[in-house]
Amino acid sequence: MRIVMIGSGYVGLVSGACLADFGHHITCVDKSEAKIDALERGEVPIFEPGLDAIIEHNRSAGRLDFSKDLAAPVGDADVVFIAVGTPSRRGDGHADLSYVYAAAREIAAAVSGFTVVVTKSTVPVGTGDEIERIFREEFPGKDIAVVSNPEFLREGAAITDFKRPDRIVIGTEDPRATEVMREVYRPLYLNEAPLYFCERRTSELIKYAANAFLAMKITFINEIADLCEQIGADVQKVAKGIGMDKRIGDKFLHAGPGYGGSCFPKDTLALVKTAQDYDSPMRLIETTVAINDNRKRAMGRKVIAACDGSVRGKKIAVLGLTFKPNTDDMRDAPSITIIQALLDGGATVHVYDPEGMQAAKEMLGPVTYGNDPYEIAESADAIVLVTEWDEFRALDFKRLKTTMKNPVVVDLRNIYPVAEITRHGFSHFAVGKKTE
Structure with a gap:
């Protein structure tokens, strides 16, 4: 398949390189001339173990290339992924979707024939609906299906996570898009990839809910750690004792200085803001954000x-x-x-x-x-x-x-x-x- 990845940051570059490793032809697009020039020179702008080798291998095999302009590759594409940034918006903490919508408009102007447009970026519930509205009202003659396919990559282990995922969440109600997405991920497994199909809004919420739950787990064990210091207990032994319960599990129960990174801080805050907008406040996540800060x-x-x-x-x-x-x-x-x-x-x-x-x-x-x-x-x-x-x-x-x-x-x-x-x-x- 011919696939275009809009955005060559962490998610776009890892996803694009791994999809190329599965045999698809991938073009990674980015507006940053410096980034694309560096990639074409063989310089990887982020540190992720093993990524440089995969990029070099697939470039040499002719399955992976880079572009500053999206029009030509998108015009030939079967699938276009949107993997641009969605940082916290200054002032209110909502996810800034300006890059997503700008990319969607450029994609719609360039597509030719039936094309599946996939949001790989982490976006609030309803973003796919808005992208679909933009396509319908501004580009009524285009045949485009909008799909949600959130990423669940851990920095430092992203290649393993992409190639051996726990699940691949795909949100769509379009039967044509369902078959296209099956083909995208078919090379993952000899028998059946762990594909989980659901409604688009459900898919968008799954990403936020997953990150919020993990952030809450970290915050919980950090508060237990504070209590341990006061009463003379050992938080590592407490974590092991409760983690042996299969209902709880031993992951994300390592006490420390708080969570950070590109996902948990902005995603928990965005979920809080979304819940407030729908008059369904999430007090546990609000408290998690405050405690972590x-x-x-x-x-x-x-x-x-x-x-x-x-x-x-x-x-x-x-x-x-x-x-x-x-x-x-x-x-x-x-x-x-x-x-x-x-x-x-x-x-x-x-x-x-x-x-x-x-x-x-x-x-x-x-x-x-x-x-x-x-x-x-x-x-x-x-x-x-x-x-x-x-x-x-x-x-x-x-x-x-x-x-x-x-x-x-x-x-x-x-x-x-x-x-x-x-x-x-x-x-x-x-x-x-x-x-x-």
Whole structure:
């Protein structure tokens, strides 16, 4: 099939490359000349493990190409995916759909013959209806079916998620579009792909509901962690104990500094706003959003408390900047709020992240960037573990003890057992555990 992916950001690039790997011909389109020029030079603008190899393989095979102009590829396409950004709108928190609607109008003007237009972007309920209205009223002669097909990709594991999905949600009431979408995903499985067909509005809500539920789960265990610290319990053991219940499950029960990234913050807020618009407020999600925002600030206070109540004039080494490992995504990362609290408290902050430092330079204040954990820890008054990158899981604490000014470790991801830290003579501050 000939497929066009409008938007060559995280979702569009990963989805396009993986669909090309299945044998489809994919054209990824983006208005950013710099991005397309970089891709044509073989430079991948985002960090996602394995993505560069898949892109290069399919470019060489002639199944994947890139374009700044959508008219020609869309005119030849069977399916056009819209994978543009839907950031939170300034002022009210609603999803900004201006890029989606602009792309829809350009697509409709260029299509020839029956074409399936698929919203891969995360969009509020009713967006597909509005796109269909635009097509019907502004382009009445075009034969277009509008489908919802939300993505469920985890940054750092996106290729595996795309190729071995739990489910593929497809929202459509058009029988022709149903058959086209079956063909798009047919190469996924030898027998039957886990396709879940439903109404378009239902599909749009599934994406938001899924992210909101996972965000709520994270927030729940973080509040349990706070209680654990007060009563002397261990949040990791609590999480294991409740996660063994199959009704609950053990995923997303890792206490930490709060959720961030490109999805959970904006999607929970957009769901709250949508619910308010329909006079059906979602109090649990409203509270989840508020608790998570407060938690990031609380983690800054936690670091300050670990430094005897003040960081003024002290050097703090922060390990990990991205919102999670195996990505360079800094959007809504807890590190931003934590570092700002330390800077406001008068600290000198040195940071290191394996992939996120370039993006961080556009978001962080006056911090010093280092080349490895040991460089930034030299003469530091505390080390703060913010992101659980693999290379932070086997630090040489004996070496760190000889170079740091004060042996203090604040482990906001509970990477290390208490005994592992304290036996080297460090003061240990974790999340949801007794301080040692």
